[in-house]
Amino acid sequence: MTFNVVVDVAWKEEILDPAGQSTAKVLQQMGYAADNLRIGKQIRFQLQAPDVAQAETAAREMAQRLLANPVMETYAVRVVAE
């Protein structure tokens, strides 16, 4: 079966995000009341697996081992059958 996988990678709460900080500041200068802005990454791909459980396990493993850096990032994995 083919599954669509979406991995959202975000900075851990306590990690400084200079890019998010600067972006929020410019939005504020443009007149928007944006605050606590954090910039993350979204990674999408397709995955072949026998069932949804195994697809999720594999996707989690990929996130853990490569897509996110556990030292400073967290991730969330969504798996949907095509």
Next chain:
Amino acid sequence: MNYQDVGLTAQEFAMICDKLGRTPNALELGLFGVLWSEHCSYKSSKNLLADLPHEGSAVVQGPGENAGVVRLNDAIHVAFKVESHNHPSYVEPVQGAATGVGGILRDIVAMGARPIALADSLRFGTDAASQSLRHAVVEGVGAYGNAIGIPTVTGEVAYASGYEKNPLVNVMAVGLLPAERPISARGAKPGSYLVLLGQPTGRDGIHGASLLASQDFGEGTEHMRPTVQVGDPFMGKLLMEATLEAVGTGLLDSVQDLGAAGLTSAIAELAYRSEVGATVWLDQVPCREPGMTPYEIMLSETQERMLLVVRPSNMEQIIQIVAHWELPYQVIGVITGEKVLTIATEEDPAAAVVAPDVLAGACPLKPVPQDWAAEVRKTAEISPEFTPLTWEREWGLEVLGSLDCMSRAPIYQRYDSMILTHTVWGPDHSLAVLTVKGVEEGLAVAVRGPGRYAARDAYSGGMAAVARVLALLASQGAVPLGLTDGINAGNPDKESVFRDLMALLAGIGDASRAFGVPVTGGNVSLHNETHGEPIWPTAVIGAVGRHPHPLRPVLDAPETSGLDIVWINPSGDAALGGSVFESLRQETTAYPRPDLARLAETYRVISSVAQSADHLTAIRPVEDGGLFVALSRALLASPPSLGMTVELSADTAASQLFTEVAGQFLVFCPPETAGRLESAFGQWPGAFMRLGRVTGDGTLTIAAKKSVHYGRVELERTYARGYRG
């Protein structure tokens, strides 16, 4: 919390209780823990460092400040220092390397100097994981240097399996300041405010530099991983501009950057050096995260922060500057006359009360054995010498295309080496030559740290590190102004490691004395070991020299055919100990101990030839890979039509082509200059050899009984892609 939790020994704890006349509370214990850590106190190395020569005619400021300062001319001084960020770069290579660059730049800025150049010295393992690590570290060095706009003008990299889990990331920064500017970390006066500038404080890297860099990696260190410090070169740029503008007004008492151990170290050092006290209102420190404890605030290693000491009457002007650069700032305390550091919070106005000289100046130092210097200088054990009896054409390519010798372009092209428009020679040469705007003299900047040479005999390796870097300056006729030493080694509590450390420093000390060049400061990084395996003791030496004519560097490759090719090898020895050639054959014999007096004389002659060089003469120090690599690189840097033919005796060819003994130079010159060199070096057997001639056939030809040819394309490809790459 007890003393073990903060990394103190029972003896140190007893001493603290004794000095305070009481038991320290938890916060105080935390402060002692970081400031008396290896990383902040240099307790294992300070007594050894004291033996290095610090005095010299060009020295304005020796060790003990944020950076050393030397005199370029009557109007301009040069601040420079090397610093390591080894442990953080292994934990998180991009951010670890980036924050390392940010940290050393802030050291230079804290001296009131505008940074003008960076140089990096990197060590990695040889496995695949190490190559990804290198990729990330280079990304990090570039990410910070490129964005803040300081060119990375030179550097070096080397590989050995011992660095696999302990990569080295040493970065040197160089800055300029007007001669009349006072050195600024010791001028704090009672009544002046402590103004904290820059990034709000988070829980970043608590214990990062201090504890992490003061212990070995192993099973038990995973939980110690602190919150990774993230570098923000954008904020770094604003902080640099604001600080330099504020320093330029002459209205600041003092400046101190925040690095390892954050506020604790900054305030304690500042008060200690200025011989004052301070009261810090901890609730005033702007925090990025809610609920931070006094301990966390005092120990946070959040990057891009600077502490300014400002008299109340000057506040308005300084704040105006800070506001222009849109930097967050806050008055967080005041300097007091009584030499006491008080940390005050709303609940507890005396949360911590300690004398700065106890905190920053009383950590017991590791004693060194009485006659350590004589002990480590004893003749090296004789290891069986490795001497090939033949030589093969293929060996040249193997060495040229080895990790240690091949082109560094894939690294340095990721660094902006040209911004600020003073880079006359950048990273495609062996050292950097920079112009200094408005004056005739320029700067020669070089960095070398040959760990391989110290693998078997750290004393020899220490001498060789200094000899290597100063050879580069000599080849330009540049006058060395000062050295900075980046010492990297394993766990100093082990006798073998400490012995190597003593030997390494004795070597550096003896060599810098022999060459008459002072060491004006540096950095020591210990505990570079994993599972009990230490790295090679690695001394990264940075040098700054006064270049007499930076707009016209002395050539390092011939530009016309017909020149003589001269090999200067003052020792006349061609031992392969410590060479790349030897390491490719899995051998490690001791690096031949340099004859320092002879090297000093050699550098004087080479420097004077360089200073009076005609436009034809090219001089190139022989470095990693030996003569073969020096010839190949010179060929590749010369016009495509040129070639070289050299003759060697068949039975010694391999040793001569690949030896890395100290003090060798390759000179391409007209016969008159060759004659001058011959009369200068003829006194030492084998020191002068006329090897051959620059030809017009585009080929490197080595005649040793039979003639062996290397085409330019073959050499170019091997140098660029590696052996058989």
Next chain:
Amino acid sequence: MRVGVISFPGSNCDQDTLSALGALGVEAVPLWYGEKSLAGVDRLVLPGGFSYGDYLRSGALAARAPVMETVERAIRDEAMPVLGICNGFQILCERGLLPGALRPNASGEFLCTWETVRVASVPLGFEGLAAGDLLRMPIAHHEGAFSVEPGGLAPLFQNGQVFLQYSDSVGQVHALTNPNGSVANIAGVSQGSVTGLMPHPERAMADYLGSVDGRKLLRGWLGEGDR
């Protein structure tokens, strides 16, 4: 002639650009991005650097700065000549004052090298430059791969908006001379009085720096020619 050089927070080639212009004998005026007026300058340069740390996308945050409204008005109302170098080029594209966008380099890495660029079409107001001229200048960027929307390339060439293309040392433009993955090797474009380029002319002002071609380019932009 007064030439303004606008610095944004994080700009870092502003001083080099000011000295390069100064060396050409024009009055070069530093302008801080927060200033309301353009101080009566005749021309503007948006210099290189990392405005706002290049966060979000290179040039994106600076393009929204209030001073850019003033710049936009000066271009619209007075056809003010504006030159964007590197980050300045990125800002002008992000603001929509130049066509296209600059994507991350094909290698995914920052790249600092010497390149040869060939003049494809001479933008409005340049003197002393001709199509086919070759210039050697450094590049230093992470996001320099010029790209356009589908169908956008042909009009750029037809309208003579392609200013510079990366080439080899004899002016041949081909895939091997493309350092960063730019479409059609494009290194610079123009639109009306606005010109942008990725190479750094301010770093090619003297033989000892490796080239004097930056002089030729800047003189050309100043309408003075170098011949």
